[in-house]
Amino acid sequence: VDELGAEIQRELIAILGENKIRVLGPNTSGHTSTPAQFTSTFFPLGRIRRGTVSYIAQTGNFATHTMKYILTGEHFGVSRVIGLGNKIDIEESEILEYLGNDPETGAIVLYLESIKYPRRFLDVAKEVTRSKPVVLLKGGATDAGKHAAIAHTAAMAAEDRLVGGLIRQAGIVRIWDYTHLILAGKGLSMLPLPRGNRVSFLAPSGAMLVVLADLCYRLGLDIPRLETETLRRLQEISPSFIRMRNPVDIWPAATAGGVEFAYKEGMEAVLKDPNVDAVIPILMLTKETGIPRFDFIVDLAKRYKEKPILVSFSGDRTYMEECKRCIEPQGIPTFPEIEQPFEVLSILHRCRKAMARPR
Amino acid sequence: VDELGAEIQRELIAILGENKIRVLGPNTSGHTSTPAQFTSTFFPLGRIRRGTVSYIAQTGNFATHTMKYILTGEHFGVSRVIGLGNKIDIEESEILEYLGNDPETGAIVLYLESIKYPRRFLDVAKEVTRSKPVVLLKGGATDAGKHAAIAHTAAMAAEDRLVGGLIRQAGIVRIWDYTHLILAGKGLSMLPLPRGNRVSFLAPSGAMLVVLADLCYRLGLDIPRLETETLRRLQEISPSFIRMRNPVDIWPAATAGGVEFAYKEGMEAVLKDPNVDAVIPILMLTKETGIPRFDFIVDLAKRYKEKPILVSFSGDRTYMEECKRCIEPQGIPTFPEIEQPFEVLSILHRCRKAMARPR
Numbered sequence: 001v002d003e004l005g006a007e008i009q010r011e012l013i014a015i016l017g018e019n020k021i022r023v024l025g026p027n028t029s030g031h032t033s034t035p036a037q038f039t040s041t042f043f044p045l046g047r048i049r050r051g052t053v054s055y056i057a058q059t060g061n062f063a064t065h066t067m068k069y070i071l072t073g074e075h076f077g078v079s080r081v082i083g084l085g086n087k088i089d090i091e092e093s094e095i096l097e098y099l100g101n102d103p104e105t106g107a108i109v110l111y112l113e114s115i116k117y118p119r120r121f122l123d124v125a126k127e128v129t130r131s132k133p134v135v136l137l138k139g140g141a142t143d144a145g146k147h148a149a150i151a152h153t154a155a156m157a158a159e160d161r162l163v164g165g166l167i168r169q170a171g172i173v174r175i176w177d178y179t180h181l182i183l184a185g186k187g188l189s190m191l192p193l194p195r196g197n198r199v200s201f202l203a204p205s206g207a208m209l210v211v212l213a214d215l216c217y218r219l220g221l222d223i224p225r226l227e228t229e230t231l232r233r234l235q236e237i238s239p240s241f242i243r244m245r246n247p248v249d250i251w252p253a254a255t256a257g258g259v260e261f262a263y264k265e266g267m268e269a270v271l272k273d274p275n276v277d278a279v280i281p282i283l284m285l286t287k288e289t290g291i292p293r294f295d296f297i298v299d300l301a302k303r304y305k306e307k308p309i310l311v312s313f314s315g316d317r318t319y320m321e322e323c324k325r326c327i328e329p330q331g332i333p334t335f336p337e338i339e340q341p342f343e344v345l346s347i348l349h350r351c352r353k354a355m356a357r358p359r
Numbered sequence: 360v361d362e363l364g365a366e367i368q369r370e371l372i373a374i375l376g377e378n379k380i381r382v383l384g385p386n387t388s389g390h391t392s393t394p395a396q397f398t399s400t401f402f403p404l405g406r407i408r409r410g411t412v413s414y415i416a417q418t419g420n421f422a423t424h425t426m427k428y429i430l431t432g433e434h435f436g437v438s439r440v441i442g443l444g445n446k447i448d449i450e451e452s453e454i455l456e457y458l459g460n461d462p463e464t465g466a467i468v469l470y471l472e473s474i475k476y477p478r479r480f481l482d483v484a485k486e487v488t489r490s491k492p493v494v495l496l497k498g499g500a501t502d503a504g505k506h507a508a509i510a511h512t513a514a515m516a517a518e519d520r521l522v523g524g525l526i527r528q529a530g531i532v533r534i535w536d537y538t539h540l541i542l543a544g545k546g547l548s549m550l551p552l553p554r555g556n557r558v559s560f561l562a563p564s565g566a567m568l569v570v571l572a573d574l575c576y577r578l579g580l581d582i583p584r585l586e587t588e589t590l591r592r593l594q595e596i597s598p599s600f601i602r603m604r605n606p607v608d609i610w611p612a613a614t615a616g617g618v619e620f621a622y623k624e625g626m627e628a629v630l631k632d633p634n635v636d637a638v639i640p641i642l643m644l645t646k647e648t649g650i651p652r653f654d655f656i657v658d659l660a661k662r663y664k665e666k667p668i669l670v671s672f673s674g675d676r677t678y679m680e681e682c683k684r685c686i687e688p689q690g691i692p693t694f695p696e697i698e699q700p701f702e703v704l705s706i707l708h709r710c711r712k713a714m715a716r717p718r
Contacts (some may be wrong), residue, residue: 072677
């Protein structure tokens with residue numbers, strides 16, 4: 001923050017150079033590695049759940065209070081969490097390369113306020129993004145954010161159009177919200193990547209189907225027509241007054257055959273359909289209409305392993321929490337807001353597309 | 360759904376015409392009115408909390424499972440909730456006019472898939488939006504959504520550029536997500552409208568300050584410079600190594616003087632500042648760093664009535680829930696995701712601007 005600090009840091013750099021010591025930081029909570037059962041964070045977190053996603057963050061947050069949130073509010077775990085701090089030695093390109101080759105890392109989520117060696121970062125990222133999903137939130141994308149970034153890490157954020165170009169060329173999937181750092185990590189930890197962008201969703205409300213169809217369009221998700229056999233099955237479980245299609249209005253079937261029956265059979269019908277890459281049920285949960293045993297979703301996820309299932313809700317919040325507690329430890333992610341599973345699916349789809357892009 | 364249904368509906372219209380009966384619907388859960396202690400919804404909701412916001416919705420959702428969510432997951436109440444259904448008689452323009460003159464309605468939130476009489480709707484809305492906030496989600500904004508809307512309410516959604524023009528001319532604030540129907544209602548129920556778009560926010564993390572500053576820019580919120588006296592006070596409660604500014608990095612002050620002291624004094628400093636129209640604290644809640652008594656926020660809200668305070672969190676989810684249960688019944692809204700209070704503030708600001716627009 002002042003000339004004395006800068007002087008101390010210059011001295012530190014000189015000592016490192018003379019002694020060939022590698023350094024992360026300073027000005028960071030350091031790194032956490034669940035495979036190595038190691039952490040340098042000063043924040044008392046207790047046991048940190050092991051997982052497959054690794055975070056690189058130009059902030060101490062991830063190994064401290066954001067991790068606290070993940071441990072108390074979510075059910076997924078992490079592999080490596082690296083706080084970059086002032087980056088006087090180790091910087092994002094080197095760590096990205098390391099994680100690209102790390103068998104403990106299945107996907108990488110970054111928060112950066114600056115890129116120390118843009119050319120090197122681009123070269124490394126171009127390779128890593130072919131084998132692993134790489135998602136990035138860039139802080140300081142606007143003048144207001146740049147101003148705040150100078151106060152935070154003294155990062156001189158580059159012109160965002162240049163950063164945007166670099167991210168695209170690198171095959172990195174860009175996100176825009178802090179909350180999406182957590183949601184992307186959750187999706188990448190718990191779900192297979194979808195084969196394509198074709199989604200089927202089931203909701204207890206026509207209005208939700210309409211609004212979510214609009215959302216799919218904005219997120220680059222396609223709502224495919226279903227096979228004749230799929231439509232036949234959906235029609236079979238529904239009263240005759242409704243003509244079934246994708247997206248799926250599941251409530252008539254629920255009133256006819258019960259909530260569990262309708263969602264189970266409806267989800268299975270669309271999961272079987274070769275035109276569908278992912279399925280999002282908006283579960284209707286109120287005591288009055290009947291609470292399903294949630295195991296049927298776990299069973300479906302096991303039988304249709306290659307298709308992501310993302311769960312959201314309408315109705316009574318108590319049962320939403322109960323469903324989350326029941327199925328997330330068994331590997332099915334839930335999302336309290338109905339837009340979130342679509343946002344996450346879009347991120348996963350973009351990761352898959354980046355990985356498969358032509359050379 | 361078929362010719363028989365159309366025939367029955369034509370018959371109904373003929374009978375209504377002969378007998379001068381007014382009708383809402385058909386194909387709706389009807390309407391709920393807490394001031395009149397009346398509801399026609401078939402959905403068992405128990406006691407519905409009374410509030411100041413009224414909903415007009417071209418879907419039965421609002422008086423059924425979305426209301427269930429509001430009653431179990433939120434602490435605000437509603438005044439009138441009107442489901443439009445097929446709109447064979449009463450339609451949105453007439454209701455909007457009624458609610459515009461309704462002393463029990465402080466703000467109006469709409470969900471529409473079509474506008475039956477666009478010219479009439481525009482004329483009515485132009486007046487109502489000068490005295491009350493009016494927020495609208497339009498389903499069927501995209502081709503995918505239009506397709507789903509035909510299946511839902513047989514609504515032939517108009518070209519969205521025309522709808523967008525009408526909304527702007529009418530002084531209505533447009534939103535894009537289903538979840539924002541609930542969040543807008545929450546904000547409009549619990550908060551005063553801000554005088555302007557100038558926000559101060561306090562977070563326990565530099566990265567959050569950066570990302571949220573970017574978000575402010577995208578949402579049309581300004582992050583003003585603070586008065587010298589405000590900066591002096593913020594500096595006084597903080598260790599000397601940090602230079603305080605807006606947005607406010609509150610964590611150094613918390614480590615020096617405790618979490619409650621830092622947020623309380625920091626919030627009061629910025630609430631006092633004449634350059635600040637609204638304040639958003641991101642509370643850091645973990646047992647290890649100390650859980651504040653949340654009453655100080657209620658006290659500040661009472662003493663600075665004209666400035667909206669919107670609360671969000673970082674840290675342990677258990678305490679976030681505890682804070683929500685403590686302060687929401689006392690009138691302070693909380694939001695589980697850090698982007699949400701900014702989104703809501705932006706909606707409130709746009710409402711204020713629309714109400715004050717020149718004739």
